[in-house]
Each structure stands twice: as C-alpha cells, then as structure tokens.
Amino acid sequence: MNSKNPTVRTLTQIALWVVALIVLFYVLFPFYWAVKTSLTGPAQLSSEALAWFPTHVTWQNFRDVFAGQPFGRNLLNSVVVASGTVILSLLLSALAAYALGKFRFKGKSILMYIILAVSVFPQIAVLSGLYTMIKTFSLYNTWGGLILSYMIFTLPFTVWTLTAFVREIPTELEEAAYVDGASPLQTLFQVLLPVMTPALVTTGLLAFINAWNEYLFALTFTSDNTAKTVPVAIANFSGATIYENPFGQIMAASVIVTIPLIILVLVFQRNIVSGLTAGAVKG
Incomplete structure (x- = not known):
C-alpha cells in the first residue's frame, strides 16, 4: 500500500x-482574444478574425476609440461616478457598521437581514420607481443621479461586510477612548477607522468594480455624454454604416477600461482575499 502512495500523489x-x-485558460482566453482583436486593423480583421495571432500589430483601434467619439468624457464620468459612489458608501456604511457591530438595540438582527435581502434584490425590480424618483428630483443625466442609484447595490454590501469587521475589533479600544473623554463619533473616526483600513480598502475596491461595470442604471438614467459611463458608451459604438460593427474599437475600449481594474486587483489582491475570508468566517 505504501509503495503506491508516491504514484497516487503524483497522479493527484x-x-x-x-x-x-x-481554469486559467478559461479565465484568461477571453481577455487575450480581446487584446488580439484590438491590435488587429479593421482591414485585416475580416480575414483574420479567427487567427490566433495578428499578422500585423496596429494601434489604430485605440486611436479611433478616442477620435471617433468622446470616449475620454465617458471615462471621466465613470471615474467620478464610481469614486463618488465608493466614498459615500464607505462613509455611510462605516457609521452603520459601527452601530450594528458595537451597540445593542431591538430589531438589530431583523435590520441586518433586511440589508442582506436588499443586496440580493434584482435591479430591474426597482428600476421604474427609481426612474420616477430620479426624474422628480431633476437628477436625470447627472453624476448625482447615477451615484444615488448605484448606492442601492453598493451600500448594503459595504454595510454587511464592514459590520463583520467591526464586530471583531477589541472592545478595549472603545473603552480606552471613552475613558479619555472621546464621543462615539470621535471613537469611530479617530480610533476605529485606522484599524478598519484593510476592510475599507477591500470593500471599497469591490464596490468600485461593481459601480465601474454597472450598465442597466447607466443606460436608463443617461441620454447623452454628459453623464454616460463607459459600459453604455461601448455598447453604443457604431461603424461608418448601420451594417458595420466596429469589433476592433469595441475590443480596444474594453481593454482600456479593464486594465485599471486588473491593476487594482493585483495590487490589493491580498486585502481582497483576507477581507472576504475574515468577513465570511468571523462574521
């Protein structure tokens, strides 16, 4: 039996x-194909669409993305909206997580389950009511309207995740702050927030990715490039005629908006893994 163990381990x-x-091929191949297509010129794309490697590498598609439409404005819209959503979500969720994680009050468990239920609600279910509210407050086609709508799915996630971290912070830190005469808000912002930095980075990055890739609300609540984000802009790319589909430009734009997310994930991957593990196990 022992003589077979090395063989079994090797086969395993x-x-x-x-x-x-x-799994690696399944995950990376779509991105590779997008990069390959973006580096293939429009003239060669029709004849080399199924080729594994482009015969001639060109940056024309990347130049056409910015020359043919206001893609720079769309990038700015996405950066402002996603960043604003994350900042407001983290600020509000830090306050909520402190109350839910450190204070006892009636209905706290029910409130947590309500927050969890809201986070799994489909976007289409609230689209009509949210559209009415956005139009009523004159937030249509504005950054503020998109930020407000995006917080519907980012805020429950950040509250639930940060609450799990706040529960694990030693109570002695709060007691020491109270002894020194700090108020609850001073305790939160001056004592607990520095301890919560890894959690804030993790939840903020994941919320940023969700807001950056959001499509349905951005499509519904924008009508022109004043506030239109990159997912909607890429979906609306058109060729010289109604029968032409600019695959090269679409892939080039997709690569442009994907690379920043890849860089962020690679830089903060340890925080993401540790944050999700701590939230799942300790919460």
Whole structure:
C-alpha cells in the first residue's frame, strides 16, 4: 500500500495542475482574444478574425476609440461616478457598521437581514420607481443621479461586510477612548477607522468594480455624454454604416477600461482575499 502512495500523489498533483490550467485558460482566453482583436486593423480583421495571432500589430483601434467619439468624457464620468459612489458608501456604511457591530438595540438582527435581502434584490425590480424618483428630483443625466442609484447595490454590501469587521475589533479600544473623554463619533473616526483600513480598502475596491461595470442604471438614467459611463458608451459604438460593427474599437475600449481594474486587483489582491475570508468566517 505504501509503495503506491508516491504514484497516487503524483497522479493527484498532475490532475490538479491539469484542472488549474483548464481554469486559467478559461479565465484568461477571453481577455487575450480581446487584446488580439484590438491590435488587429479593421482591414485585416475580416480575414483574420479567427487567427490566433495578428499578422500585423496596429494601434489604430485605440486611436479611433478616442477620435471617433468622446470616449475620454465617458471615462471621466465613470471615474467620478464610481469614486463618488465608493466614498459615500464607505462613509455611510462605516457609521452603520459601527452601530450594528458595537451597540445593542431591538430589531438589530431583523435590520441586518433586511440589508442582506436588499443586496440580493434584482435591479430591474426597482428600476421604474427609481426612474420616477430620479426624474422628480431633476437628477436625470447627472453624476448625482447615477451615484444615488448605484448606492442601492453598493451600500448594503459595504454595510454587511464592514459590520463583520467591526464586530471583531477589541472592545478595549472603545473603552480606552471613552475613558479619555472621546464621543462615539470621535471613537469611530479617530480610533476605529485606522484599524478598519484593510476592510475599507477591500470593500471599497469591490464596490468600485461593481459601480465601474454597472450598465442597466447607466443606460436608463443617461441620454447623452454628459453623464454616460463607459459600459453604455461601448455598447453604443457604431461603424461608418448601420451594417458595420466596429469589433476592433469595441475590443480596444474594453481593454482600456479593464486594465485599471486588473491593476487594482493585483495590487490589493491580498486585502481582497483576507477581507472576504475574515468577513465570511468571523462574521
């Protein structure tokens, strides 16, 4: 039996590597194909659409993305809206998480379940009512309207995640702050927030990715490039004629908006993994 153990371990390792390579190929191949298509010129794309490698690398599609439409404005809209959504969500969720994680009051468990239920609600279910509210307050086609609508799905997520972190902060820190005469708000912003920095980075990054990629609300609540974000702008790319679909430009724009997210995830990947693990296990 012992003589077979090395063979079994070797076969197990080979099987794991094969599965890992298959998963890696499945995850990375779409992005590779987008990069390959974006580097293929419009003239060659029709004849080399299925080629694994472009015969001639060109940056024309990337230049056409910014020359043919106000894509720079769309990028600015996405940056402002996603950043504003994250900042407001983290500020409000830090206050809510402090109350839910450190104070006892009736109905706290019910409130937590309500927040969880809101986070899994489909966007289409609240679209009509939210559209009426956006129009009533004259927020249509504005950054503020998009930020307000995006917080519907980012705020429950950040509240739920940060609450799990706040519960694990030692109570002695609060007691020491109270002894020194700090108020609850001073305790939160001067004592707890520095401790919560890894949690804030994790939840903020994930909320930023969700807001950056959001499409339905951006499509519904914008009508021109005043506030239109990049997902809607890419979906509306058009060719020289109604029969032409500019695949090269679409892929180039997709690569442009994906690279910043990849960089952010690679930089903060340890915070993301540790944050999700702590929130799932300790919460």
